[in-house]
Amino acid sequence: MKYRFSKSLEGFSSSAVREILKLTQGSSIISFAGGLPAEEYFPLDAVSDAFKRVVEGGKSALQYGLTEGYKPLRESLCKRMAAKNMIVTPDEMLLTTGSQQAIDLLTRVYIDEGDVILVERPTYLAAIQVFQAKGAKIYSVDSDSDGMILDDLAAKIAKHNPKMVYVIPTFSNPAGRAWSLERRQGLLDICRGADVLILEDDPYGEIQFDESESYPTIFSLGGKAEGGNVVYTSTFSKTVAPAFRTGWVMGDESIIRQVARFKQSADLHSSTIDQQTLYHLLEHFDLDAHISLIREQYLDRMKFMSGLLAELNWPGLKYEEPKGGMFIWVELPEQINAAELLKIAVKEGVAFVPGATFYAENPQYNTMRLNYTHTDRETTVLGMQKLAKAMEAYLQNA
Amino acid sequence: MKYRFSKSLEGFSSSAVREILKLTQGSSIISFAGGLPAEEYFPLDAVSDAFKRVVEGGKSALQYGLTEGYKPLRESLCKRMAAKNMIVTPDEMLLTTGSQQAIDLLTRVYIDEGDVILVERPTYLAAIQVFQAKGAKIYSVDSDSDGMILDDLAAKIAKHNPKMVYVIPTFSNPAGRAWSLERRQGLLDICRGADVLILEDDPYGEIQFDESESYPTIFSLGGKAEGGNVVYTSTFSKTVAPAFRTGWVMGDESIIRQVARFKQSADLHSSTIDQQTLYHLLEHFDLDAHISLIREQYLDRMKFMSGLLAELNWPGLKYEEPKGGMFIWVELPEQINAAELLKIAVKEGVAFVPGATFYAENPQYNTMRLNYTHTDRETTVLGMQKLAKAMEAYLQNA
Secondary structure: OOOOOOHHHOOOOOOHHHHHHHHHOOOOOEEOOOOOOOHHHOOHHHHHHHHHHHHHOOHHHHOOOOOOOOHHHHHHHHHHHHOOOOOOOHHHEEEEEHHHHHHHHHHHHHOOOOOEEEEEOOOOHHHHHHHHHOOOEEEEEOEEOOEEOHHHHHHHHHHHOOOEEEEOOEOOOOOOOEOOHHHHHHHHHHHHHOOOEEEEEOOOOOOEOOOOOOOOOHHHHOOOOOOOOEEEEEEOOOOOOHHHOEEEEEOOHHHHHHHHHHHHHHHOOOOHHHHHHHHHHHHHOOHHHHHHHHHHHHHHHHHHHHHHHHHHOOOOOEEOOOOEOOEEEEEOOOOOOHHHHHHHHHHHOEEOEEHHHHOOOOOOOOEEEEEOOOOOHHHHHHHHHHHHHHHHHHHHHO | OOOOOOHHHOOOOOOHHHHHHHHHOOOOOEEOOOOOOOHHHOOHHHHHHHHHHHHHOOHHHHOOOOOOOOHHHHHHHHHHHHOOOOOOOHHHEEEEEHHHHHHHHHHHHHOOOOOEEEEEOOOOHHHHHHHHHOOOEEEEEOEEOOEEOHHHHHHHHHHHOOOEEEEOOEOOOOOOOEOOHHHHHHHHHHHHHOOOEEEEEOOOOOOEOOOOOOOOOHHHHOOOOOOOOEEEEEEOOOOOOHHHOEEEEEOOHHHHHHHHHHHHHHHOOOOHHHHHHHHHHHHHOOHHHHHHHHHHHHHHHHHHHHHHHHHHOOOOOEEOOOOEOOEEEEEOOOOOOHHHHHHHHHHHOEEOEEHHHHOOOOOOOOEEEEEOOOOOHHHHHHHHHHHHHHHHHHHHHO
């Protein structure tokens, strides 16, 4: 038959990251591409113990659950959030299939075709895709290492009347930025004055290298959620493990209620086996000690990769060491097209993500995102050697 | 701030089933409302064993997976499907968060605002909600106990030019119908001639009481998926347990590829812990023997509730014993409004779903859906007594 697909498919490209991930899965290609945590630190024994406790609870653990998610886990999460000055009740929180689903559900609840969303420059690829699929107009706000430039934000709000601003203020994907307090407060103040909703995406906030520094979430600056401008989402994918696909979203109860209505028709609810396992894990495992371990190891890996990058001595190479998260953002000399470089790199046996995919508009083609969390030292050395070779070949052919 | 929600929220009511489920959760109300499987038959030990095997596989089990889902599980499922004459490759299948997500994703891939979808009369509430949220126009095709009436289907296809027909041909929700072979073949032929996609939702097909009867899926009648008119979805929720939230969707590779793109931005992928657990369960547990057990028990429960219904002696009461699935569909005398009856019933301590919620248009208010799978004999007797009392009170106040 002749299929008549939805027009939502137009201009909705598959994620380059996921396609590369597919390409490299099961192959010998060294990948700096995905945002994969280091497998060797997954707390598998603790997960196994937690699952045993779920089973001990009896067969009702396998029944349908609430759309909002397993309530004891929401209660535990409320306590964890309160320790970060984010005060919410379980009714102001909903459990999702990763924070990706929170982005998708909030967009379905809040955005219509033609509505404007402002994003960072650059920003998370899969958020752009969600917004595009909904037919939103996306404009990027000029940004530097301290976050969005507030004058440009104010100007673009005045010009475009956006419904929402999407930000990853703490160790952003892909740029690894940590917004300054002034920019965080400024974003909140400007959006409050203009009735613009802020979606604060915080998957990496816990992966903070210097514990003496403080990066209050925008949600915490906004105070109590009721009537608030900020919807906050985070996930267990980076602190425990991705396979659980368990994230959460917090905000005013009236918003969470609408998110729940959409989630009900999207999938009824996420896996409650996973939610119950995570609940028992939080009760009986020292997650904060585990996070400290991850921080140390990832800092070590970041420093190691950064050192190798410096040794490359590519003329015109620019990057800053991130203060947390999982990525180093690299600016190459202007004449380099990173997507072309990737083609050669994959032949050499190494992958990364070309930076251009992370721009909502006017991409910078001479950028790349490197993940440092997933490869051990030996593999990283090898990968960087292959990358150096790829660049040599690229420059010779140029 | 003043929220500016999407217009998708208009006319998009929360599921009555889920709201009642919420009301009855943790309370002493006897519920014939939800579509809950019997907890006492959940194969918890087998699930526990399967999870142990996942853990034995090592930490990589907890890493990110493919959007399409855990490939060994897709391969196992392809074998199960082949035994039912549904021949697909793993690339023509995608794992979802329950079959609910398959309905939602296919709708996002295929339907635009204003497009027409035809459904059975009555049909599954949460499918109506998905279609409404997308702004589709939904018309119901006259249906009897053999399925959609083909003349009315042909007339409505000619009149409305629908993109899709949504059906639950085997032990439908809510009506408990099993379509005749003639109607199945007729639906396929008519839709083929008119380039209309069929979404065949089959969550209950395995719960078949008389094993000597045969209900070939419409997908199997359509032959090989390539270029085919039928997209098929099913789930482990009724055969293993709902908490896994694991379903699958099958169809032409070009459709599955688009579904994958939308799933990628919807949630990256569903829980691979659950998918891996189900894979090991299929390998080491006799699921077919387990399904036989469930069939016997549910047949017994259906017969028992049917007997109690007959004893009620309500004048004008009509129902047919279903040949499988989880529901008895009840027609009450014309002057009875089941939604009003429910209010009294909940006060008496029993819940059901008023049938009107299952109609896309022109609801029949004198109908109700009773679930017989979740309550044991003692509870069913009690619940039916309370229902009888509620009806008495209703008739006295009328």
